Amino acid sequence: MTAAPMIxxxxxxxxxxxxxxxxxxxxxxxxxxxxxxxxxxxxxRSSVKMIQALPLIESGASEAAGLTExxxxxxxxxxxxxxxxREAVADxxxxxxxxxxxxxxxxxxPRDPAEKKRLICSDSTPCQMxxxxxxxxxxxxxxxxxxxxxxxxxxxxHPVQKAVKSAFEEVTGETSPGFGIDGCSAxxxxxxxxxxxxxxQFFAAAxxxxxxxxxxxxRLAQAMGRYPEMVxxxxxxxxxxxxxxxxxxxxxxxxxAVFVAILPEQQRGIALKIVDGATxxxxxAITALLLRLGALEHSHxxxxxxxxxxxxxxxxxxxxxLRLAPGxx
Amino acid sequence: MTAAPMIxxxxxxxxxxxxxxxxxxxxxxxxxxxxxxxxxxxxxRSSVKMIQALPLIESGASEAAGLTExxxxxxxxxxxxxxxxREAVADxxxxxxxxxxxxxxxxxxPRDPAEKKRLICSDSTPCQMxxxxxxxxxxxxxxxxxxxxxxxxxxxxHPVQKAVKSAFEEVTGETSPGFGIDGCSAxxxxxxxxxxxxxxQFFAAAxxxxxxxxxxxxRLAQAMGRYPEMVxxxxxxxxxxxxxxxxxxxxxxxxxAVFVAILPEQQRGIALKIVDGATxxxxxAITALLLRLGALEHSHxxxxxxxxxxxxxxxxxxxxxLRLAPGxx
Numbered sequence: 001m002t003a004a005p006m007i008x009x010x011x012x013x014x015x016x017x018x019x020x021x022x023x024x025x026x027x028x029x030x031x032x033x034x035x036x037x038x039x040x041x042x043x044x045r046s047s048v049k050m051i052q053a054l055p056l057i058e059s060g061a062s063e064a065a066g067l068t069e070x071x072x073x074x075x076x077x078x079x080x081x082x083x084x085x086r087e088a089v090a091d092x093x094x095x096x097x098x099x100x101x102x103x104x105x106x107x108x109x110p111r112d113p114a115e116k117k118r119l120i121c122s123d124s125t126p127c128q129m130x131x132x133x134x135x136x137x138x139x140x141x142x143x144x145x146x147x148x149x150x151x152x153x154x155x156x157x158h159p160v161q162k163a164v165k166s167a168f169e170e171v172t173g174e175t176s177p178g179f180g181i182d183g184c185s186a187x188x189x190x191x192x193x194x195x196x197x198x199x200x201q202f203f204a205a206a207x208x209x210x211x212x213x214x215x216x217x218x219r220l221a222q223a224m225g226r227y228p229e230m231v232x233x234x235x236x237x238x239x240x241x242x243x244x245x246x247x248x249x250x251x252x253x254x255x256x257a258v259f260v261a262i263l264p265e266q267q268r269g270i271a272l273k274i275v276d277g278a279t280x281x282x283x284x285a286i287t288a289l290l291l292r293l294g295a296l297e298h299s300h301x302x303x304x305x306x307x308x309x310x311x312x313x314x315x316x317x318x319x320x321x322l323r324l325a326p327g328x329x
Numbered sequence: 330m331t332a333a334p335m336i337x338x339x340x341x342x343x344x345x346x347x348x349x350x351x352x353x354x355x356x357x358x359x360x361x362x363x364x365x366x367x368x369x370x371x372x373x374r375s376s377v378k379m380i381q382a383l384p385l386i387e388s389g390a391s392e393a394a395g396l397t398e399x400x401x402x403x404x405x406x407x408x409x410x411x412x413x414x415r416e417a418v419a420d421x422x423x424x425x426x427x428x429x430x431x432x433x434x435x436x437x438x439p440r441d442p443a444e445k446k447r448l449i450c451s452d453s454t455p456c457q458m459x460x461x462x463x464x465x466x467x468x469x470x471x472x473x474x475x476x477x478x479x480x481x482x483x484x485x486x487h488p489v490q491k492a493v494k495s496a497f498e499e500v501t502g503e504t505s506p507g508f509g510i511d512g513c514s515a516x517x518x519x520x521x522x523x524x525x526x527x528x529x530q531f532f533a534a535a536x537x538x539x540x541x542x543x544x545x546x547x548r549l550a551q552a553m554g555r556y557p558e559m560v561x562x563x564x565x566x567x568x569x570x571x572x573x574x575x576x577x578x579x580x581x582x583x584x585x586a587v588f589v590a591i592l593p594e595q596q597r598g599i600a601l602k603i604v605d606g607a608t609x610x611x612x613x614a615i616t617a618l619l620l621r622l623g624a625l626e627h628s629h630x631x632x633x634x635x636x637x638x639x640x641x642x643x644x645x646x647x648x649x650x651l652r653l654a655p656g657x658x
Binding site: 014017020041180184256275316317319 | 510
């Protein structure tokens, strides 16, 4: 089945660009709503960092290292490389007796304007701690110390990644058809949009007291909602959407336009993928579905910014707007 | 008719994202090849700057102001705001007895890393001359001085924009169904992909001695090919593609993934639009069509960078590649 029209960009009263995708809302009874092809196989990319963090808690590594809830949120983050993110990762690595050199995520210029300015104007190069995935990797290193694995923890055959794959296939309810190498060099396992939504529903229904995995899932979703600034950063969609929902819903973006949501009060999970990989569309689409489920208020400023607001040019003139495609949202 | 699959992004041996679009190759006899819907109406955005510059020459304004070929190339540019671009616009405005305040394009941070660093590290704000469209606007101001119009030259009813619309509809061979406000505040007239390709074929077939419009079109296409660094900037697709083809072909990108090409030796024009607005796909698609027509060598490094090369992550590891969708290119 083909992707469904989801988000449109209009200019001068005419359709200029359009984004198609796949989306699934998964509830206690299974798939409740689907657009596009619910069986489409996708790479979830960074949208599954909370799944990749499950073994960190289940193994006892988190407790042994005395990780805080704030650190658990950072383990699920695609952060902006703000000073608070870099410093939190630096403290975490120091606590493990490790350094930036032990990371395998690679270095890239942070998204945060202040930190970027500091680096550029001092002719400094970013370190691996600036990588948006460095919190996830600090989690991998914490699990690795507990498992006693080798230094190349991003190898798909490494105990850390084997534990991640096992947890991933169990919560998605599917055998992954394969994996790709992610931007941060870790394996990223493929699944269907339905599998991803099923996994988010598991997180949404998980109870703190309910068994090893349920407890881990509940703690991670709660950590994301309580420390939204650690999951992305100021002005980012994930952070602002979680703040707008008072931390009662956990959301996470992934590269190439994946977005997921965990709604504990409704015991629902959402997963969507815009097939062209456009983040502007995945952010608008998840906003529309959160509005549909009543988890987000239409009146909140973040809704105007990500979906309903006017598009403006360099002089502030209105040039157009985003619209939901007929049949979506 | 719907858009055709054109460019795919593969990761780990699986399709991760895909881009659909419309494309037309127009020759002396009319449409030679088409993908997607050749009648799809699009906003050409900055891909039509050479059309918007036709009245500048046809009116005699260019000659009266003594514009150089380098300035004509700049009038067709979406430049990176490099020092040479800003200085060329500053000199141009000074020659007209005008200043940055007379521009109506708005200001934005330049794309050029060196100029951006200079501004950021000196806590300076960009001026309108940094706007990627400032060369086009300098052309508008030059035409405006010749026509004696008012200061608001981006108003759709202003003599400058009326002249642009007239030229636009004549070279596209279509009555424009409407216009939108572009990022630089100028009206951007809509046309079909075929109309845009027809216009590019007119430029390709135009002879320097062949009448007022033909002469203007030939000079503009020649100026773009001779000063590719003024049309975009170092490392940009337009500049590198024109350099790779020895200036014998003029190409131009437009926002929301439009790309056009003028091939004088073949008297052919190309126009394409990726419906989701992704530049990575429009750059790959125009590269594929230039290869198809034999205008570009497969062995040139720019082909590897824009189309055939591996996608790598922050550690330089290969993560995947772009592929042409079946039936395209």
